[in-house]
Amino acid sequence: MKTHEIFLILILVASCGGGSSSSDNQTSLPISQPPDSTNETCINTQVTNLSRCNLIHDAVERFYYIYEPSNLDINSSIPVLFALHGYGSSAMNHFNYTNYEPIADSNNFIVIYPQGTINNGLNTHWNNGGWTSKSTAKDIEFIDTVIDYLKDKISIDETRVYSSGMSNGGYMSYHLACNLDNTFAAVVSVTGSMTIDTYDDCSPSHPTAAMQIHGVQDNTVPYLGSGWSKSINDVIGYWVAYNSCNDQPERLIKYSNQMGLINFDTYGNCLNEVNVKLILHPEMGHNWPYIENYNIDASQEIWDFVSQYNLYGLIN
Numbered sequence: 001m002k003t004h005e006i007f008l009i010l011i012l013v014a015s016c017g018g019g020s021s022s023s024d025n026q027t028s029l030p031i032s033q034p035p036d037s038t039n040e041t042c043i044n045t046q047v048t049n050l051s052r053c054n055l056i057h058d059a060v061e062r063f064y065y066i067y068e069p070s071n072l073d074i075n076s077s078i079p080v081l082f083a084l085h086g087y088g089s090s091a092m093n094h095f096n097y098t099n100y101e102p103i104a105d106s107n108n109f110i111v112i113y114p115q116g117t118i119n120n121g122l123n124t125h126w127n128n129g130g131w132t133s134k135s136t137a138k139d140i141e142f143i144d145t146v147i148d149y150l151k152d153k154i155s156i157d158e159t160r161v162y163s164s165g166m167s168n169g170g171y172m173s174y175h176l177a178c179n180l181d182n183t184f185a186a187v188v189s190v191t192g193s194m195t196i197d198t199y200d201d202c203s204p205s206h207p208t209a210a211m212q213i214h215g216v217q218d219n220t221v222p223y224l225g226s227g228w229s230k231s232i233n234d235v236i237g238y239w240v241a242y243n244s245c246n247d248q249p250e251r252l253i254k255y256s257n258q259m260g261l262i263n264f265d266t267y268g269n270c271l272n273e274v275n276v277k278l279i280l281h282p283e284m285g286h287n288w289p290y291i292e293n294y295n296i297d298a299s300q301e302i303w304d305f306v307s308q309y310n311l312y313g314l315i316n
Helices: 091-098 101-107 139-153 168-179 196-201 232-242 298-306
Strands: 024-031 040-045 050-057 060-067 078-084 110-114 117-119 122-125 156-166 186-190 209-215 250-255 261-267 276-281
Touching: 050 139, 060 091, 060 139, 078 091, 078 139, 078 168, 078 298, 091 110, 101 110, 101 298, 110 139, 139 156, 139 168, 156 168, 156 298, 168 186, 168 196, 168 209, 186 298, 196 232, 209 232, 209 298, 232 261, 232 276
Parallel strands: 078 110, 078 156, 156 186, 186 209, 209 276
Antiparallel strands: 024 040, 040 050, 050 060, 060 110, 117 122, 250 261, 261 276
């Protein structure tokens, strides 16, 4: 299994570049054009069920990958999970190490892997304030446009759109929940946090389930926070307060591979029966955790959490 680490140089520089595309064949599938957006073309890749979709957004070439499960049930409304890469990384790299495909195949949902941009001296990133504040990328609008395209070409369940992300992608997941009205039913951050900008200006439109997976040994996005990043306790505290959850969590404990104690804290009794959850690992650094290295399967934990909710709260 691969691990993924991002290191700070000056403010933040990432170690994992990764490829931004798989070897694509030449079969183009033009998609009908939603209002006020530029035409999109999708190309099959050599990876089964994975396509790359290219578009122009805000005069910038953008793209994303879409994974459609092997036995996609086109007669039902399909949930959508956004999977956002970290700073300096790529959509394809995130695809490679998150391993969502078997989970999507078993549960009939689509995974979207958008690609961030490079501008104003920043490496590939998502524009969510903090160290990315000099970015001119209109990433909120880009993600919103991708959702419009999905609505146009696939029968998605618009009440079950979720966002997850690693590091900068985790920051962006919270940023989307704060800034896109009635869009994301649940969000998850792995080794990310909330920038001070996101935290101070956050204005969600509905009770939103939120989960954080973090390591105490993370020196890139410190658990205790930094000058540009809120502490994980502040982040959890924000969503607990916003969702009017219980102040004290119910705690489950699991042993790590090194026999440390992993805390699974769930804050319940929230509005619309959503939950806020923190998985805190005593030995984990700035990594995407797997069973083999940290006794956590982050991708499975993410789907098990978000899939409980739609825009109206807990799915009965």
